[in-house]
Amino acid sequence: MYGLELAGEQDAFAVYEAKSAAAGVELVAPGLATAGSITDRVETLAYTRRAIELLGRTDADVESARALLRAAPIEREGTVAVRARDVRGSSGISTQRAQRELGSVLVDRGFAVDLEEPDHVLYVLFSSGEVEADEIALGRVPDVVGDSLDVCLVGWLAAESTRDFTERKPTDRPFFQPGSMAPIDARAYVNVAGAGPGRFVVDPMCGTGGLLIEGGLVGARVLGVDVQEKMVRGTKRNLESYLSDSASSTTSVEFGVVRGDATALPLCDSDDTGTQTGTQTDTDTVDAVVFDAPYGRQSKIARHELAELVEGALAEAKRVCRSDGRTVLVADRSWREAAISAGWEVDAVFCRPVHRSLDRYVHVLTGAAEPGRENSP
Numbered sequence: 001m002y003g004l005e006l007a008g009e010q011d012a013f014a015v016y017e018a019k020s021a022a023a024g025v026e027l028v029a030p031g032l033a034t035a036g037s038i039t040d041r042v043e044t045l046a047y048t049r050r051a052i053e054l055l056g057r058t059d060a061d062v063e064s065a066r067a068l069l070r071a072a073p074i075e076r077e078g079t080v081a082v083r084a085r086d087v088r089g090s091s092g093i094s095t096q097r098a099q100r101e102l103g104s105v106l107v108d109r110g111f112a113v114d115l116e117e118p119d120h121v122l123y124v125l126f127s128s129g130e131v132e133a134d135e136i137a138l139g140r141v142p143d144v145v146g147d148s149l150d151v152c153l154v155g156w157l158a159a160e161s162t163r164d165f166t167e168r169k170p171t172d173r174p175f176f177q178p179g180s181m182a183p184i185d186a187r188a189y190v191n192v193a194g195a196g197p198g199r200f201v202v203d204p205m206c207g208t209g210g211l212l213i214e215g216g217l218v219g220a221r222v223l224g225v226d227v228q229e230k231m232v233r234g235t236k237r238n239l240e241s242y243l244s245d246s247a248s249s250t251t252s253v254e255f256g257v258v259r260g261d262a263t264a265l266p267l268c269d270s271d272d273t274g275t276q277t278g279t280q281t282d283t284d285t286v287d288a289v290v291f292d293a294p295y296g297r298q299s300k301i302a303r304h305e306l307a308e309l310v311e312g313a314l315a316e317a318k319r320v321c322r323s324d325g326r327t328v329l330v331a332d333r334s335w336r337e338a339a340i341s342a343g344w345e346v347d348a349v350f351c352r353p354v355h356r357s358l359d360r361y362v363h364v365l366t367g368a369a370e371p372g373r374e375n376s377p
């Protein structure tokens with residue numbers, strides 16, 4: 001069993017993203033979840049900071065955490081450090097006191113403390129408060145929403161996500177335009193879409209390429225399409241800067257950007273029957289489409305009225321995407337009905353505030369429905 005320390009303020013969305021890297025994820029308190037198992041994809045998550053191998057779960061107070069640690073079986077050798085976190089400042093616990101007291105339990109149990117380079121790091125994660133459902137327009141509401149919770153998770157650090165999003169600030173990229181998406185959000189959206197090694201991800205309205213950069217950095221092959229030549233040239237520069245051999249010390253990924261219309265993509269129909277393993281057999285088969293529709297504020301809505309553009313892009317996504325693939329559509333309003341009409345199943349819609357006058361609706365669409373069929377939720 002594992003514990004997850006979530007990031008951001010929107011737990012339902014963080015849990016949803018975490019499911020791309022872990023199984024059996026359940027929210028247990030504000031900013032805290034548990035999982036039955038994790039994969040190495042945890043390192044790519046935007047809204048999960050770390051995963052710990054659980055020793056146990058108790059109330060959010062230092063005495064209970066100490067009692068849990070005294071009784072827990074520990075099959076580890078080497079030096080240790082204890083790190084306590086008052087997640088979102090919700091519990092009011094003194095983390096210094098928690099570190100001191102749980103550290104002394106480990107010393108009593110024969111461990112040497114090394115704060116600089118410990119062999120094992122014990123995390124003690126405290127959280128209290130009510131889990132809110134405000135951000136959910138539609139989706140699977142976690143069971144604990146509305147409950148007042150008081151939880152401490154104690155466990156050994158198993159994996160941490162790489163928190164390097166500020167190194168890719170849109171304004172620092174070779175090509176920048178106002179309205180570019182924050183890298184942390186772009187990462188979450190490509191994860192929700194299922195991007196990763198062996199996957200082919202298409203953004204049919206790529207703008208400055210924010211989604212493609214994050215898709216490529218998690219290992220997917222990425223293709224961008226935009227109707228404006230300026231965006232195509234700019235995105236190429238951005239992808240070269242972050243995804244080419246010279247930009248990456250790890251493996252480089254294939255990427256491409258072409259000028260085109262999202263309602264008439266330059267891609268073949270998907271004629272597969274679904275890929276169960278996630279390993280790609282047909283390199284032209286699109287595994288996921290992810291896009292950020294124009295908001296009618298900054299972005300140019302070229303060639304089409306907005307509804308015509310989004311409906312056409314959803315239909316094209318359905319045409320090119322493998323039958324068990326996904327589309328993630330980000331927009332300033334709900335396009336749920338349009339998605340259903342285009343033949344998608346709506347798995348979830350999250351409403352995420354960006355600033356006072358802008359909410360982003362994040363639609364997670366899955367295959368399988370016949371065009372026009374009504375579905376749930």
Ligand SMILES: C[S@@+](CC[C@H](N)C(=O)[O-])C[C@H]1O[C@@H](n2cnc3c(N)ncnc32)[C@H](O)[C@@H]1O
Nearest residue numbers: 180181205207208210226227261262292294302
């Ligand atoms: C909201 S922006 C995408 C922003 C992008 N996520 C980013 O971070 O830069 C929408 C993009 O859709 C493009 N667009 C508008 N109409 C289009 C069409 N018919 N086909 C393809 N792209 C289109 C615009 O040129 C714009 O770059």
